[in-house]
Amino acid sequence: MGVVVNLEDGKKPEASIAALVELTAGDMKAVNELILSKAGSDVTMIPEVANHLISSGGKRLRPMLTLAAAKLFGYEGDGHVKLAMSVEFMHTATLLHDDVVDESGMRRGKKTARMIWGNQASVLVGDFLLGQAFRTMVDVGSLEALDILANAAAVIAEGEVLQLSVAKNLETTEDEYLEVIKAKTAALFSAAAEVGPVIAKASRNDRTALRSYGTNLGYAFQLVDDALDYGGSTKDLGKNVGDDFREGKVTLPVILSYRRGTEDERAFWRQAIEGGNADDAGLEKALGLMKKHNAIADTIGRARHFGGIARDALAPMPNSRHKTALLDVIDFCISRVV
Template structure:
């Protein structure tokens, strides 16, 4: 990770001063670096002897950072990782363009590995993430779209990059298709569990853990799984409440507290966490196709870490 962080700082550089200024604002503001760590671990899992996994891990982090810069513009977010979002300091245009720059640098590092298959996996993930953003935009405030729409969005927006991050490890280590598929499924299910927990944390998590203010999804009118479950299970008055807040965006004083109470009363939070546990179990099950090792145990522990953030 020291090598990855060094490469991230190098590749975020530019003669245009505003680019490293904005990039470093987000890169240096923390974050768990979970996705690049997964790339390194998935390569180490198969005893990869080279150094190209470092470039792939940095590419994955740049892709993630670019999506955060773009997301904050789309969502009008004010806070990212406990600090003012880049768009608040430098404006929307600069945030979007620096995000584009980071994507370009990510693809440059992918090409340098010489692996067309890794390039294919990560470039496909980049396209899928963009599709997920547009899909969310087209129905973000609609409660009638229900669970299928929500699951399609988080699979594209979050799980696709987790999946790509873990799949490129066995690819760069020249492992057979079975190992690649096992790690793809591990990352996919881990990403789904991770996002479900994030959506639960928005209604009562620690802002320091979440990296943004609690209640942001509610204020932005996002129909996440907890909200969808509470809407489906609620009374007519409950449905009217969720319609006013989520679809119409009419948020009043005390509405967040009322929303949390309705989520708890309908079991929506606990059931969303249980859904995360189910995906976590699928992630651990996928690892069974990989020979036992300390790294495999660590990857299983990552699943538990991702889900236990909700407590």
């Protein structure tokens, strides 16, 4: 179920993160070994729950950004591996917590941890992973990197609460929704990219540039996810298409459709989102309204805009394989919906 929005000639671009994967392969092997080590515990349920999600097939994009950003500035050492692991644990903890808040049943084609072990175990294992992340950050010995990631953790938590405050609220503005994205998604992308140049002792301007790259990549990534929920596939999204609609989430395609709609159309959105009547028939109608009002196409257009800002942020950097790989990530994120 769903529609695919073609913005250009209908051909899927050959955008890929293959270069990033290749450049970081050796370091990611070390990251994965550290992940397995730090996810261990004498409390049997902890590694069971952690490994359920860690091994579920995510691309591990955020830790690869940390590794590539450090190498972009010639970093030598193992601190980037420890920070990359910390970034991945922060992300995994967020997913565990998100699934509880959203009452999600599926994640990356598998039952969520909460469906197998319950909400309490999911929340507490997420807390364990956050603790392990911060212990590992301390091992790196960079107070500035620790500050960046600690701040990101606080902002992400604020974003979760902010999302609750706008949940099912169809009067949410686009600016308010972008604030949710900034906190929930862009903050970790930003931190993941910035800590690389920090431990590489790069200049203040370079650190700022990578922070901007990560922030705007995060905006683009989340907006594409929002579009995919109504025009993608389960494989691309890592969850069931239409989940956002069924859960009553007010994302940008909904915001645009609601604001551009007639009074009768807005009544439908209120009944579906606020009233909880979001069945398959409702999803089909929602897709039709989004197509009518160009809501998915315009959401992708916003993602392209932020992707352009991320690209410009890297423009002053000397050309290198790592720079090219980081630029490829922007195209890859946006190409998922074309």
